[in-house]
Amino acid sequence: MPVSTRDPDEALVRAIAAGEESALASAYDRYGALVYALARRFLRDASAAEEIVQDVFLELWRRARLFDPRHGTLPAFLVTLARSRAIDRLRSRRPLPAGRETSDPERSVDEGLPPLEFASLEDARAEVLRALGTLPSEERHVVELAYFEGLSQSEIAERTGAPLGTVKGRARNALRRLREALPKGLGGER
Amino acid sequence: MTRARFEDLYDLHALGALDPPDREAFEAHLASGCPECREGLARALATAAALALAAPPAEPPSALRDRLLQRVRAEGPAARPSPGRRASRFLPLALAASLAALAILGVTRLLKLETPGSRLVALRSDPTTPRATIKRGEEQVGTAFFDREGRGILVVAKGLGPPEPGKTFVLWVLPKAGAPRNVGAMRLQPREEVDAIVREPGPFGEIAGVAVSEEADPSTGAPTKVVAAGVF
Numbered sequence: 001m002p003v004s005t006r007d008p009d010e011a012l013v014r015a016i017a018a019g020e021e022s023a024l025a026s027a028y029d030r031y032g033a034l035v036y037a038l039a040r041r042f043l044r045d046a047s048a049a050e051e052i053v054q055d056v057f058l059e060l061w062r063r064a065r066l067f068d069p070r071h072g073t074l075p076a077f078l079v080t081l082a083r084s085r086a087i088d089r090l091r092s093r094r095p096l097p098a099g100r101e102t103s104d105p106e107r108s109v110d111e112g113l114p115p116l117e118f119a120s121l122e123d124a125r126a127e128v129l130r131a132l133g134t135l136p137s138e139e140r141h142v143v144e145l146a147y148f149e150g151l152s153q154s155e156i157a158e159r160t161g162a163p164l165g166t167v168k169g170r171a172r173n174a175l176r177r178l179r180e181a182l183p184k185g186l187g188g189e190r
Numbered sequence: 191m192t193r194a195r196f197e198d199l200y201d202l203h204a205l206g207a208l209d210p211p212d213r214e215a216f217e218a219h220l221a222s223g224c225p226e227c228r229e230g231l232a233r234a235l236a237t238a239a240a241l242a243l244a245a246p247p248a249e250p251p252s253a254l255r256d257r258l259l260q261r262v263r264a265e266g267p268a269a270r271p272s273p274g275r276r277a278s279r280f281l282p283l284a285l286a287a288s289l290a291a292l293a294i295l296g297v298t299r300l301l302k303l304e305t306p307g308s309r310l311v312a313l314r315s316d317p318t319t320p321r322a323t324i325k326r327g328e329e330q331v332g333t334a335f336f337d338r339e340g341r342g343i344l345v346v347a348k349g350l351g352p353p354e355p356g357k358t359f360v361l362w363v364l365p366k367a368g369a370p371r372n373v374g375a376m377r378l379q380p381r382e383e384v385d386a387i388v389r390e391p392g393p394f395g396e397i398a399g400v401a402v403s404e405e406a407d408p409s410t411g412a413p414t415k416v417v418a419a420g421v422f
Contacts, residue, residue, distance in 0.1 A: 019266075019267030021259060021262055021263060024258075024259070024262055025255070025259055028255055028258060028259075029255075032250055032254075032255065033247070033248070033249055033250060034242070034243070036248055036249070036250035036254075037245040037246060037247050037248040038242050038245045040245070040246075040248045041245035041246060041248075042245075046251075049248075049250075050250065050251070050254050053250060053254060053258070054254070054257065054258050054261065057258055057262075058258070058261060058262065058265070061262050061265065062265075063318040064318075066317075066318035066319070066320055067317050067318050068317045068318070069317065070317075071314075071315070071316070071317035071319075072315075072316075072317035076239060077317055077318075079239060079242040080239070082242075083206075083242065087206070116236075116239050116240065116242075118243075121243075122247075124240075124243050125243045125244070125247065127243075128240050128241065128243040128244050129244060131240075132241075132244055143205065143241065146202070146205035146206060146207035147205050147206065147238060147241045148241075148245075150206060151207065152207050152208065152209050153202055153207045153208065153209055153212075154209050156207065168198060168202060171201045171202050171205055171207065172198065172201045172202075174201075175201040175204065175205075175234055175237050175238065176201075178237050178240070178241075179233070179237045182237065182240055186240040186243070187233075187235075187236030187237035187238070187239055187240040188237065188240070
């Protein structure tokens with residue numbers, strides 16, 4: 001059965017599970033740019049980002065028939081996998097305290113992956129940037145160092161010269177502000 | 191650590207920024223089933239996930255799409271590795287070797303760095319984890335999670351209650367072909383934690399499910415009285 005570009009993600013995943021290449025191509029057309037942009041932001045290296053994109057979509061191809069939509073949305077699955085792969089790679093580039101390599105926070109809650117859902121990538125991106133814009137610059141900096149650079153709280157404290165308690169407070173305030181500013185499908189309460 | 195202490199960690203954990211001692215303590219606490227902390231963390235994770243969209247837009251080169259689809263075609267549905275079984279005979283030697291290295295890395299990580307509790311937390315949150323609801327009659331008394339990376343099955347039994355006096359609950363793996371395999375006595379946990387781990391259960395595609403029986407002799411070769419079962 002041919003896959004329409006308007007099919008919902010669940011139908012796409014089912015078709016991928018059935019071995020339809022065209023469905024994987026549609027998933028790529030829908031989310032490839034998102035995964036690529038994320039991997040590039042993490043690794044700052046176009047060819048490494050391309051490898052992550054390939055890995056992530058091949059993993060979707062292999063695991064689609066195990067995908068249970070009750071436990072997560074397709075973009076959340078792709079983004080989570082991309083971030084986890086990219087952070088593994090980032091960390092392999094620099095020396096680390098023991099035990100850091102398994103940090104995989106999106107996998108730490110049993111209610112499934114975060115409910116990331118949006119109709120248009122451009123609109124969703126604009127919402128997130130607008131929400132980030134409501135943060136004081138020191139809070140935004142903590143969020144960026146943690147989420148995109150993969151730094152731990154003590155590494156952030158060292159990098160910014162702020163005490164550990166201040167780093168924790170900034171992270172907490174930042175997420176609270178984001179929650180207030182973001183709509184529901186993007187992890188907010190608005 | 192008290193729950194109030196953990197409340198301060200939701201946001202840092204969601205951002206992936208907890209230092210190892212805090213992270214381990216928090217994950218162990220989560221695996222023990224604290225509903226408030228799970229909800230708090232889920233909320234923080236949902237917000238943190240949206241940050242993915244803050245990456246500056248970048249269009250992947252069009253050749254990437256072609257390369258990806260070529261690889262998909264080369265792998266093909268028939269040669270797609272089933273979970274737990276890598277189709278190494280379909281793969282060139284170098285690729286097979288790197289997959290083997292990955293598998294070893296995965297297992298080492300699991301053994302060295304993860305407690306069953308935090309592994310359980312990870313398996314539960316992955317929409318591709320094969321899981322079996324273990325039922326006694328119509329009542330759910332547990333769940334079995336198939337861990338493809340660790341090649342194991344983690345079993346959590348919440349509602350089995352105590353076995354009859356003098357008897358023990360024994361866990362069985364049910365192969366698609368052949369007789370049930372005794373994988374040992376179950377150690378029931380007072381809280382919702384991992385009750386049994388099946389090491390090297392075999393490829394996922396060849397296992398139909400798990401069963402629990404009540405036995406006077408825990409090393410018996412065939413189940414005497416099956417009390418609950420679930421299929422993947």
